[in-house]
Amino acid sequence: MAFEKIKRSENYSEWYNNLVKNADLAEHSAVKGCMVIKPYGYAIWEKMQQQLDKMFKETGHSNAYFPLFVPKSLFEAEEKNAEGFAKECAVVTHYRLKSDPNHPGKLIVDPEAKLTEELIVRPTSEAIIWNTYKGWIESYRDLPILINQWANVVRWEMRTRLFLRTAEFLWQEGHTAHATKNEAIFETKQMLDVYTEFAETFLAVPVVKGVKTPNERFAGADDTYCIEGLMQDGKALQMGTSHFLGQNFAKAFDVKYTNKEGKQEYVWATSWGVSTRLMGALIMAHSDDEGLVLPPKLAPIQLVIVPIFRTDEEKELVFAEAEKIKKSLTQINISVKFDNRDTHKPGFKFAEWELKGVPLRIGIGPRDVANQTIELARRDNKTKQVINASELLTVIPELLKDIQNAMYQKALDFRNENITEVNSWDEFVSVLENKGGFIAAHWDGTSETEEKIKELSKATIRCIPLDNKLENGQCVLTGNPSSQRVLFAKAY
RNA sequence: CGGGGUGUAGCGUAGCCCGGUAUCGCGUCUGCUUUGGGAGCAGAAGGUCGUAGGUUCAAAUCCUGCCACCCCGACCA
Known part of the structure; x- marks a missing residue:
């Protein structure tokens, strides 16, 4: 790859x-x-x-x-x-x-x-x-x-x-x-x-x-x-x-x-x-620089198991355990992939599944089998933890929920940090160029002004938010009266 | 569609200016050794040089058209 x-x-x-x-x-x-x-x-x-x-x-x-x-x-x-x-x-x-x-x-x-x-x-x-x-x-x-x-x-x-x-x-x-x-x-x-x-x-x-x-x-x-x-x-x-x-x-x-x-x-x-x-x-x-990051609710594979072994005996042992884990997780409706390919090494598989955004990864080797532990790695924040094998069925569903929530929260924080209220044209241009995101600004309600702003800044009115609070102000371009802010942004 | 750039093995590339059929890395295949974060060594296979024409004894290289992709615009219910 x-x-x-x-x-x-x-x-x-x-x-x-x-x-x-x-x-x-x-x-x-x-x-x-x-x-x-x-x-x-x-x-x-x-x-x-x-x-x-x-x-x-x-x-x-x-x-x-x-x-x-x-x-x-x-x-x-x-x-x-x-x-x-x-x-x-x-x-x-x-x-x-x-x-x-x-x-x-x-x-x-x-x-x-x-x-x-x-x-x-x-x-x-x-x-x-x-x-x-x-x-x-x-x-x-x-x-x-x-x-x-x-x-x-x-x-x-x-x-x-x-x-x-x-x-x-x-x-x-x-x-x-x-x-x-x-x-x-x-x-x-x-x-x-x-x-x-x-x-x-x-x-x-x-x-x-x-x-x-x-x-x-x-x-x-x-x-x-x-x-x-x-x-x-x-x-x-x-x-x-x-x-x-x-x-x-x-x-x-x-x-x-x-x-x-x-x-x-x-x-x-x-x-x-x-x-x-x-x-x-x-x-x-x-997604990040390592690849895709998928929310658990839409990930075709929610959890991947990567086996680690040296000898044939170890392989047998680890595979048996991995199959067991897969079966029990499948029974509680978690979509599991056991990556049993013997053509790739674990490190390669880690990187590949990260690229593909699989939310959770289990790494399991002889050490884990002996200790009855499982190493769990999260894709969203790249953290790892070792859990007791007996906790599997309670921990995994919780983690998947956590990941789903954490991803939303992270995106929400980012979004909220990137809604900027501006009150002058200079500010408008400056925020658009240096920060980006949504710009909440007053607009006089005319098509002419909307088009002029688009022409000058490449930003369009994305929408008038439904939960907008009414607030008297002056259009960011023309200074004409306005009763609410609308959201501008550069868009795809 | 306008301006700029790119196109060479599955992928990424050198070669192009100054014409003589192609470089390197990754991957692939075979064998041995490996396996807790993208393995190592040895050997091998793989190319109508985007495409169609033109110039030339000879074109990846020069010229023209076309196609695709990238960046910047225009367009975007």
Whole structure:
């Protein structure tokens, strides 16, 4: 394993790229901007999926699946949405290839096989889904519709980065239809809470819940709620969004229902999504110069056992003990890997599992077997302790909880230390350049000022926090009156 | 897409300016010795030099197009 160590402090983005590759999470593919998610990386994504899926179902949602392609006429139906995505759409124009008469063995697009209507590869599925919902909704009795789909989408980004922004990515998108505005708003906020709980409890990444400014709103939404996380380099990452779509899609696709009074009304909508970008959040929020650091709740392997031995007799002894440990821990639902490879030495294995972020490691050798002890090493803070073998089943689950909590606490402390209140433009620029992180500043509420600030500083308004306290002040740029602070940051 | 850089064995690289088919390290394979923090010695295998053209007796090296990646911008629902 040739792991070229790059420090976060030296080159954060190179560190990130190397980590993703060396920890076996993903690699670039032969397709521009698209990645191959490798088994270890996909295993983490599967853990995320399983948990989110459970939470969606607990809040009454069902999974379904809609087509990858959207006919152009449907795609353009909701004008703002279409406009917002138009610049980054992959378009299917033909349905057949044929042999190239001029270059044997090569293929060309068959000009005879032009589609009468182009198909858009979905960048998001509102259009195809609302076109479908039209056929499903007639009466208030048909509502609400609470559907989620796990899918891939394509957004032709100019500049891509593994997990953070790829041309094709995996995500889930919830699309719900409601009889009333209040119910839809409740749904929007409920799903934001689900995302928040997931981010904080499972990813161990604290997030700010907030609402986007009109500039940053999802194209076609009346309101976009989001959770914003802070990465170790001081840049913010949008980790999930939940949109209140109002009646925009219902009107665009003419989706009406008959209410109890017999009157026709447009349906209210929401949509919400998180993507494989969360993998990027997970990596950037916790990992260190030794590699990945995974929170126990999402680690595909929670504990690895590395045997240490010299002779065949020792090997036999140690392996027997290791198998015993594995079995007893597996029985209490801990995911254990016994690294019984005889092709690598312990030191190599220690380093490799650290690189892969396994939260806990047991090192066991003849000495431990003789003393009935076990050496336990934590990945998050690199501490080691020796415990009595009999304590195993009580100590390990506690330690896993500790690690999960410690990781969250560490990220939370970092995040809190990096929310800085500023009251002048000079301060704003200085904090942004020297410290980074979130900047809590007054803003006069206009798009013009928001854009001007972005232009001058590269910082955007990440969100208006939902729990914001009202406070009179003056806009950090224009000096105009403001009633609350908003969070600015440079973002991924 | 604009500016800058890079592309040579699985990975990291030397060679490029000044043309003559390639250096070193890691890894891989074989054997022996090793094993409580990335093992040692000996031997071996592995290359259309990103790709397509061009110049030349001869191209990793010079020229052009294309592709990919990195850094800085633009873009980012």
